Amino acid sequence: MEVFKYTLDKGSKKFLCPNCTKKTFVKYIETDTGNYLTDDFGKCDREQNCNYYKAPPKGNKCYLVPILSLKSISDKATKITDANGIINIIPKSQILEQTKNDCWITEWFLKNSSIQYTSNEVKYFYSTVSNFVNEVKEAVQPQQAKYNFHSLELLNEIYFEKPQIDNLTEYLKLRFSNDEVTDAMQNYFITGTNHFWNNSTAFWQIDDKEKIHACKIMQYDRFTGKRIKEPYNHINWLHKATEPEFNLNQCLFGLHRINEDYQKTIAIVESEKTAIIMSILLPHYIWIATGSKGNFKFEMLKPIKKRNIVSYPDKGEYNNWLNKATELNAIGFKIAVSDLIEQTDFENGYDLADYYLNL
Template sequence: MEVYKYTLDKGSKKFLCPNCTQKTFVKYIDTYTENYLPDEFGKCDREQNCNYHKPPPKGNKYYLIKVLSLKEITDKAIKTTDVNGIITIVPKSQILEQSKNECWISEWFLKNSTIQYLTNEFKYNYSNVSGFINEVKQIIQPLPIAPSYHSLELLDKMYNEKQIDHLTEFLKTLFSKDEVFKATQNYLITGTNICWFNSTVFWQINDKEKIHAGKIMQYDRFTGKRVKEPYNHINWLHKAIKEPDFILNQCLFGLHRVNEDYQKTIAIVESEKTAIVMSIILPHYIWIATGSKGNFKFEMLKPIKKRNIVSFPDKGEYNNWLNKATELNAIGFKISVSEILEQTDFENGFDLADYYLSL
C-alpha cells in the first residue's frame, strides 16, 4: 500500500474553497510536519456543485532493478543484463541511480520493456518538478485509537424523558400516530432540548447494540425540513454534553435493526429522516441511512456485506454511489443502485422520501 507524504486532512476543519468560496474545502496536509500545504491544494466537499480538486503533483516513479552486469556502450546508453539473463539497452536519461549490481530505472521506460518490475521496490524523484511533490514514504502507522461509545444508561435516560421533537410531530401530520410511534420506537428517536428546543437525536447503534454516536438535528415542525438558518442546526451529542475525550467512530443509522429479519433486503438512503419515513411507506425493507453521501463506503457497509442491499442515492449522487457499489461488489458485496430519482425532473439533493411524499 502506498503511503503518501501529502494527504487530505482527515480532521473536521474546513476552509473557504478557492473556486466556489464556500467553507467546504479540505486542505492537503504534510504527514510528517502536519502543516497544511498552500491554499490551492485541496478538495471541495461540494462534489455536485463545485467539484474542485487540486492535489500536489507527483514526481517520476523509478523501480529498483537487480542486474548481473552494467556496461556503458555510448555516452547516452547503458547495456544491462538482469538476473533473468535479459539484456536491455537503457538510455541514461531513464536511469536515476546505478551501482554495480542494481539500478533505478524509470517506470516510463520499464512499461515498454521486457523487464519484470511491478513487484519491485520503487521511489519517486522530484528534482525536475517544481513546488510540492507527493512523494511516497514508508512511515510507521500509529496504533489505532479505540473508539468511544455512549452508555445504554444515557440512551435510556434521554429516551424515557419523552421530550417532544419537531420531526416526530411533523410525521404525525403525514401518518397515523401508531405508524409514527412504531417507526420512532424502532429507531429509538429521542427528543432533546440540549442544543435547541425540540430537536431530534438520531442514535447510531451497531449490530452488536453498541452506541457509536448521537447526532442532534433540529427540524421545522410544520415543514419537516432541517433548520439551516442562520446556521446549520446539527451537532454531536458527545460535544453537546462536553465529553472532550470521546473518540467518534460512526456506524450506519439503523444498523441495530439488521438482525430483526435476516430474509429482508436492506435498503440504504443518505438521510436519517428518509430512512424513518420509508420504513413506514415500504416496511418490507430494513431501512438504514449513511448520514452523509460520503459514508457510502466499505468501512460503514462492512457489517452488512453478506446481505442483499439496494441503495437509493439522492438526486445527483447516482454515479458516485454506482461507482462505489461496483467496487464493493467486486469484493463480495451484493449492492444494487436504484436510479429512480435520476429519472425525475427534481433538483439535485432531492431524496426518496421527497419523491414518495410528492405522489
C-alpha cells in the same frame, strides 16, 4: 500501512477545473517531491454540479490473502499455506506486504494460481523502481485509535426516563397514523431532546452488536418537516454536551436493525429522516442511513457486506454512489444503486422521501 505515490493536494490552493472552468480544482501532487501533476489529474470541489475527477495511474493491484504460515524456501521463492490449508510456491516479487496472519499478493499471480481471492480486500501498491517490489515487507500496523461509546444508561435516561416531544415526530403525525409513527420511532429509538435547541430530535447510532457509537441531534420545523438551516445548520452531537473528550466513531444509522430479519434486503439512504419515513412506507426493506453522502464507503458499510443491499442516493449523488458501489462490489459486496431520484425533475439534494411524499 499503504503509502500512496500520489495524493490530492491538502493545501488551500485551487486551480481552474478542466471541465467546468471554475477555480475549484484540487490537483494531485507526487508525495515524495510535492510537485503537481499535469493539469488534468485532480478533483473538482463542485461535486454535484461538475463531478470531474481523474486520478493518476494506479500501481500493482493486490488482494489480501489469509494465511496459516509463510516460509522462505530460497532467495526468490516463498511457500505459503493459505487459510484452507492449500500450499503454494510464490515468487517473493509477487508478495508485496505481509503480516503474521495474511499477505498482499499481486493480482497477476493470483489469476494463475488456485487461491480463491476475488472476494478479498483489494488495494494498490506503488514502485518507482520496477513493476514489482522484490522483497517481502513487514506491514506496519497503524495504532488503533481508542473510540468512545455512549452508555446504555444514557440512552435509557433520554429515551425512557425523560422523553421529550420533538418537532420531527409531531410533523410525521400529520402525514401518518399515530401507531405508524410510534412503531417507527421505537424501531430507531427516536426521541426528543432540549440539548442545544428545544424539541430537537435525537438520532442514535447503534451498531449490530448494540454498541452506541453516537447520537446526532438535529432540529426540524414542526409543520414542514424540514431541517432548520437558518441562520445556521442546526446539527450537533450529544457527546458535545455530555462528554467533551468523546472520540467519535460513527456507524450507520439503523444498523442495529439488520439482525431483525436476515432475509430482508437492506435499503440505504442518506438522511436519517428518510430512513424513518421509508420504514413506514416500504417495511419489506430494512432501512438504514449513512447520515451524509460521504459516509457511503467501505468503513461504514463493512458490517453489511454479506447482505443484499439497494441504495437510493439523493438527486445529484447517483454517479458518486454508483462508482463507490462498483468498487465495493468488486470486493464482495452486493449493492444495487437506484437512479429513481436522478430521473426526476427535483433539484439536487432531494431524496426518496421527497419523491414518495409528493406523489
